[in-house]
Amino acid sequence: MSAIEAFKQHIAEVATLGEQVNQINARIRQIQGIAHEAQAPAQQAATLKAKRRSILARVFLGTGDNSELSGTEKAIAEAEAAAQAGAPNREGAEAAIEELQRQASAIAQEIHAIGKDRFDLYHAALKEHAKAALPAYQEAVDNLAQAYAEVIGRCRAIDEIADPQTGRYMAAFGYPNSPEVPPVPTFNQNVRFKTLIDTDGLVFAAKEQAKRHLDAIAMHAANITKQPGATK
Numbered sequence: 337m338s339a340i341e342a343f344k345q346h347i348a349e350v351a352t353l354g355e356q357v358n359q360i361n362a363r364i365r366q367i368q369g370i371a372h373e374a375q376a377p378a379q380q381a382a383t384l385k386a387k388r389r390s391i392l393a394r395v396f397l398g399t400g401d402n403s404e405l406s407g408t409e410k411a412i413a414e415a416e417a418a419a420q421a422g423a424p425n426r427e428g429a430e431a432a433i434e435e436l437q438r439q440a441s442a443i444a445q446e447i448h449a450i451g452k453d454r455f456d457l458y459h460a461a462l463k464e465h466a467k468a469a470l471p472a473y474q475e476a477v478d479n480l481a482q483a484y485a486e487v488i489g490r491c492r493a494i495d496e497i498a499d500p501q502t503g504r505y506m507a508a509f510g511y512p513n514s515p516e517v518p519p520v521p522t523f524n525q526n527v528r529f530k531t532l533i534d535t536d537g538l539v540f541a542a543k544e545q546a547k548r549h550l551d552a553i554a555m556h557a558a559n560i561t562k563q564p565g566a567t568k
Contacts, residue, residue, distance in 0.1 A: 339460035343550070344557040346450070346457050351558035353447050360440045367429050367436070374426035377418035384412040461550055 337345070388408045395402055491507035498506040 339457070339464040340550075340553065343457045343461035344553055346453060347554045347557035350447055350451060350454075353443050353450075357440050357443050357447075360436050360443070364433055364436050364440070367433050371426055371429035371433065374422040374429060377415045377422060381412055381415035381419055384408055384415055388412060458550060461553075462546060465546055465549060 388405065391401075391404045391408060395405075494504075494507040498504050500506070
C-alpha cells in the first residue's frame with residue numbers, strides 16, 4: 337500500500353469512527369427526551385407536594401382553606417401513580433444512555449489512539465507526493481546540464497580568441513556571464529551572480545499546493561464514508 341493510500345485509509349477510518357460517535361450522540365439525545373418525559377410525573381408530584389405543604393401551613397395559621405387539600409392530594413396520588421408506572425421506562429432509558437455513553441467514550445478513545453499516527457502518515461504521504469515530482473525534475477536537470485554545456489562550450493570558443501585590447505571580450509569566465517545568456521535557476525539566495533536567481537516564490541507556491549493536495553485527499557477520504565453504501 338502506498339503512503340498516500342495509507343493516509344487516505346487512516347482518514348477514512350477516523351471519519352467512520354467519528355460518524356459512529358455522532359450517531360450514538362444523536363441516539364442519546366433522543367433517549368434523553370424519552371427519559372425527560374418519563375420523569376415529568378415525578379417532578380409534577382414533587383411540585384404538588386410543595387403546594388400541599390404550603391396549603392397545610394396556611395390552614396394551620398388560619399389563613400388557608402381545607403377544601404384545597406383534597407384536590408391537591410388527588411393530583412399528587414395521580415402523579416405518583418403515573419411516576420410509578422413510568423419508572424421502568426425511565427430507568428431503562430437512563431441505563432441505555434449510560435451504555436451508549438460508554439460506547440461513545442470507547443470509540444473516542446480509539447479515535448485518540450489512532451489519531452497519534454496522523455502526522456506520521458501525513459509526513460509519509462507528503463514525501464511520496466514529493467518523490468512523484470522527481471522524474472520530471474531529473475529530466476529537466478539533465479536537459480539543463482546538456483544545454484548549459486552547449487552554451488559554455490560555445491562561450492569558451494569565443495574566449496579562445498578573446499582580446500580585450502581589441503574589443504573582443506571574453507564570454508564565459510567559467511560560467512555564462514554575458515548579457516545574452518539567461519540565468520540558471522538555483523536555490524542559493526546568499527550569492528547573487530549571473531547564474532543565481534530567487535526561486536522562493538515558486539518554492540513557497542509548490543509547498544502550499546502540496547499541502548492543499550493532501551488536504552483535498554483527506555477531505556475526500558473523510559466525506560466518502562458518509563456516502564450511501566459506505567462501510568461503517
